[in-house]
Amino acid sequence: MDGDLASxxxxxxxxxxxxxxxxFAFYRQQATQRAVTLGTLTLTVVLEIVLLADVWxxxxxxxxxxxxxxxxxIAMVIDRFSALMLVVSSxxxxxxxxxxxxxxxxxxxxxxxxxxxIFYPTYLILVAGVSNAFLAGDLFNLYVGFEIFLTAxxxxxxxxxxxxxxxxxxxxxxxxxxxxxxxxxTIGVIYAATGTVNLADLALALGELDRGMQLLLHVMLLVGxxxxxxxxxxxxxxPDSYPTAPAPxxxxxxGLLTKVGIYSIIRTETLLFxxxxxxxxxMIVALLTMLVGILGALAQSDVKRMLxxxxxxxxxxxxxxxxxLSITGMSATIYYVAHHITIQTTLFLVTGLIExxxxxxxxxxxxxxxxxSPVLAVLFFLPAMNxxxxxxxxxxxxxxxxxxxxxxxxxxxxxxxxxxxxxTSLLTLLALAxxxxxxxxxxxxxxxxxxxxxxxxxxxxxRAANKRLLPTSMTVPTAxxxxxxxxxxxxxxxxxxxxxxxxxDMYERAPYLEAVLGEERVDGVRAELRELxxxxxGIDTGDGxxxxxxxxxxxxxxRDAPQLETDDDADDGAxxxxxxxxxxxx
Amino acid sequence: MxxxxxxxxxxxxxFAVGVHLLLERSLTRVLLGIILISNGxxxxxxxxxxxxxLAPIVRDDxxxxxxxxxxxxxxxxxxxxxxxxxxxxxxxxxxxxxxLARQDEVADDEEDRRVAAQPxxxxxxxxxxxxxxxxxxxxxxxxxxxxxxxxxxxxxxxxRDATAGGAVEDQLRRGxxxxxxxxxxxxxxxxxxxxxxxxxxxxxxxxxxxxxxx
Numbered sequence: 001m002d003g004d005l006a007s008x009x010x011x012x013x014x015x016x017x018x019x020x021x022x023x024f025a026f027y028r029q030q031a032t033q034r035a036v037t038l039g040t041l042t043l044t045v046v047l048e049i050v051l052l053a054d055v056w057x058x059x060x061x062x063x064x065x066x067x068x069x070x071x072x073x074i075a076m077v078i079d080r081f082s083a084l085m086l087v088v089s090s091x092x093x094x095x096x097x098x099x100x101x102x103x104x105x106x107x108x109x110x111x112x113x114x115x116x117x118i119f120y121p122t123y124l125i126l127v128a129g130v131s132n133a134f135l136a137g138d139l140f141n142l143y144v145g146f147e148i149f150l151t152a153x154x155x156x157x158x159x160x161x162x163x164x165x166x167x168x169x170x171x172x173x174x175x176x177x178x179x180x181x182x183x184x185x186t187i188g189v190i191y192a193a194t195g196t197v198n199l200a201d202l203a204l205a206l207g208e209l210d211r212g213m214q215l216l217l218h219v220m221l222l223v224g225x226x227x228x229x230x231x232x233x234x235x236x237x238x239p240d241s242y243p244t245a246p247a248p249x250x251x252x253x254x255g256l257l258t259k260v261g262i263y264s265i266i267r268t269e270t271l272l273f274x275x276x277x278x279x280x281x282x283m284i285v286a287l288l289t290m291l292v293g294i295l296g297a298l299a300q301s302d303v304k305r306m307l308x309x310x311x312x313x314x315x316x317x318x319x320x321x322x323x324x325l326s327i328t329g330m331s332a333t334i335y336y337v338a339h340h341i342t343i344q345t346t347l348f349l350v351t352g353l354i355e356x357x358x359x360x361x362x363x364x365x366x367x368x369x370x371x372x373s374p375v376l377a378v379l380f381f382l383p384a385m386n387x388x389x390x391x392x393x394x395x396x397x398x399x400x401x402x403x404x405x406x407x408x409x410x411x412x413x414x415x416x417x418x419x420x421x422x423x424t425s426l427l428t429l430l431a432l433a434x435x436x437x438x439x440x441x442x443x444x445x446x447x448x449x450x451x452x453x454x455x456x457x458x459x460x461x462x463r464a465a466n467k468r469l470l471p472t473s474m475t476v477p478t479a480x481x482x483x484x485x486x487x488x489x490x491x492x493x494x495x496x497x498x499x500x501x502x503x504x505d506m507y508e509r510a511p512y513l514e515a516v517l518g519e520e521r522v523d524g525v526r527a528e529l530r531e532l533x534x535x536x537x538g539i540d541t542g543d544g545x546x547x548x549x550x551x552x553x554x555x556x557x558x559r560d561a562p563q564l565e566t567d568d569d570a571d572d573g574a575x576x577x578x579x580x581x582x583x584x585x586x
Numbered sequence: 587m588x589x590x591x592x593x594x595x596x597x598x599x600x601f602a603v604g605v606h607l608l609l610e611r612s613l614t615r616v617l618l619g620i621i622l623i624s625n626g627x628x629x630x631x632x633x634x635x636x637x638x639x640l641a642p643i644v645r646d647d648x649x650x651x652x653x654x655x656x657x658x659x660x661x662x663x664x665x666x667x668x669x670x671x672x673x674x675x676x677x678x679x680x681x682x683x684x685x686l687a688r689q690d691e692v693a694d695d696e697e698d699r700r701v702a703a704q705p706x707x708x709x710x711x712x713x714x715x716x717x718x719x720x721x722x723x724x725x726x727x728x729x730x731x732x733x734x735x736x737x738x739x740x741x742x743x744x745x746r747d748a749t750a751g752g753a754v755e756d757q758l759r760r761g762x763x764x765x766x767x768x769x770x771x772x773x774x775x776x777x778x779x780x781x782x783x784x785x786x787x788x789x790x791x792x793x794x795x796x797x798x799x800x
Contacts, residue, residue: 158682169679174620187631188631192634195655240695
């Protein structure tokens with residue numbers, strides 16, 4: 001069964017590309033184009049959910065394109081982490097597409113009498129690129145995935161070609177191209193050093209280089225991905241470019257694009273360069289990302305820009321979690337990535353609604369929205385509190401996991417990060433509360449120069465305007481996403497244990513390598529893999545946690561069992577490794 | 587691995603000139619810089635194949651060692667195509683920027699300038715808050731309950747017996763009500779312009795704020 005399903009993996013990329021082709025073919029018929037796009041994305045979501053269900057219990061699987069075995073051909077790999085990212089990202093893109101259909105985002109360009117309706121096909125290409133990046137088992141294929149979705153994003157960001165968008169777009173394009181060139185240089189140097197670009201093969205080959213070379217390659221990869229993920233010193237471009245795009249485009253960018261960077265950083269840290277290396281440096285970067293980002297957000301007076309700054313700030317949490325080198329930290333990061341994709345997209349969609357309803361997104365000019373449209377208020381309030389990390393919501397659960405990991409780590413820098421993350425969380429709450437109290441709670445008359453849209457004579461007038469400006473076709477997709485973000489709370493238990501399993505897989509590395517390279521190749525290096533994985537805090541070493549939690553030996557146990565356990569190749573504590581499905585198979 | 591020195595020097599020169607151009611403010615030069623750097627990268631990848639060799643086709647008379655590593659060429663082809671596409675996109679953007687704004691420079695972000703120019707102190711945040719923050723405060727003659735509440739708020743003397751407030755509270759209340767009464771005196775017309783009546787509240791601001799701090 002899994003053989004059949006795994007061969008469907010490339011479809012996650014192929015379907016959107018095909019859809020885009022058909023979309024371009026039907027450029028004159030808007031309705032057909034829309035139907036094709038919606039159909040393709042729905043199919044992709046279904047396919048990816050099936051893949052996730054398959055991977056949930058099965059673990060990593062790989063497809064060797066064209067039948068060439070791993071180090072030579074191109075491999076596409078799906079493991080628990082990438083399956084989760086795929087599903088979340090495609091659900092998000094589907095919801096944003098529904099929103100865009102509601103808004104008639106194509107109308108944006110029609111006004112500019114462009115000859116081709118490019119929004120829908122370009123959107124599909126973006127989805128294809130993101131899927132390709134998540135599935136790439138090959139460094140160069142990862143680069144191609146990046147280029148596909150970045151090129152689509154250049155087009156989407158400058159949609160319509162107005163002056164503001166071109167200005168923002170030029171900065172964004174130049175910065176992205178430079179980061180891609182850096183990545184390409186790194187690929188060249190890595191190939192020169194190791195003679196391979198296959199990720200699994202690299203995982204084994206990189207460890208044999210000398211330390212200095214490893215450090216150089218590691219830093220180059222992190223810088224390239226850091227620009228894309230908008231990590232502190234490299235995040236300057238994001239708040240300038242995202243807010244000018246149309247609301248659905250900003251939403252999907254904010255949700256997905258930076259997370260692909262984070263995904264690549266996680267892969268770099270776990271698969272390519274495992275163990276204790278640059279973790280302290282990453283923690284410092286994480287702290288600065290959080291604090292600088294949120295202070296930037298407090299200085300803003302435009303909702304979209306403020307959200308862009310909170311986006312970069314919360315990237316800091318993800319870097320914090322992944323730099324902890326512990327199962328707790330990594331599983332919290334995985335959970336938080338999924339949560340953050342959803343929540344950031346939702347907030348930008350709601351901001352789009354606010355802008356539609358009140359004609360502006362400048363906080364100073366907003367007011368009275370809670371009275372005019374309670375629905376909008378609820379749609380903003382829930383994700384806002386979620387982002388700030390107020391207890392019942394998923395933001396709290398993710399942050400709690402990271403803080404737990406930080407406390408368990410116990411070093412000075414880890415404690416600083418714990419404090420820093422709490423402060424950031426509070427400042428996020430402050431920034432969002434400012435939007436809330438101004439845009440929603442104060443009277444519209446108190447705003448500076450409020451838009452006439454906000455100044456309806458009576459509530460009845462306001463409700464009528466709501467019908468026109470906030471159509472159900474836009475509020476329903478937003479509400480769906482809010483519902484999804486609440487589902488992260490409701491299903492936090494299974495999701496957390498799933499992300500624990502994903503983190504365990506990634507730190508162990510053996511499942512991924514076996515799927516790509518085959519068991520024989522991995523058998524030769526098992527001891528080495530286990531040694532590196534043992535550095536990770538809280539990793540399940542296959543004895544069911546007995547060593548950590550119950551280091552008591554009973555008299556029934558054979559006398560020589562403890563010595564055997566310290567040996568790498570020996571079978572440890574008889575009988576207690578059987579109850580661990582995720583452990584290493586021996 | 588053997589490396590061709592000419593290619594290496596050329597690559598270095600391309601990178602150096604490219605980075606120099608990239609740091610310019612003019613968009614055309616930035617684009618030229620990008621083109622040069624991407625050509626430098628292509629050379630870099632090309633060189634990872636090592637020294638030149640025979641075409642990698644399996645033959646009887648040529649061993650594995652004599653052949654050229656074909657993979658870098660495949661990578662370079664992809665990279666060339668991508669950089670070509672991006673160059674044309676950048677050209678289109680630059681042309682558009684020129685057509686719209688007549689400028690061939692990286693423009694300042696207006697919102698950034700605005701945020702940088704705004705004073706650190708936001709007067710709105712510290713200005714006094716009218717007592718009636720409720721949005722239901724507009725008198726609805728049809729609702730006797732609202733009218734009664736309104737009356738109590740308007741007339742500090744009425745509330746005094748109940749709350750047994752001291753001088754401070756009295757002052758506070760007067761301070762808070764003055765501007766709003768002003769606004770109402772103007773007929774409570776269309777929309778009380780925030781910017782207009784805030785200065786009027788100036789004199790009363792002192793006592794009221796001190797009062798509230800206690």
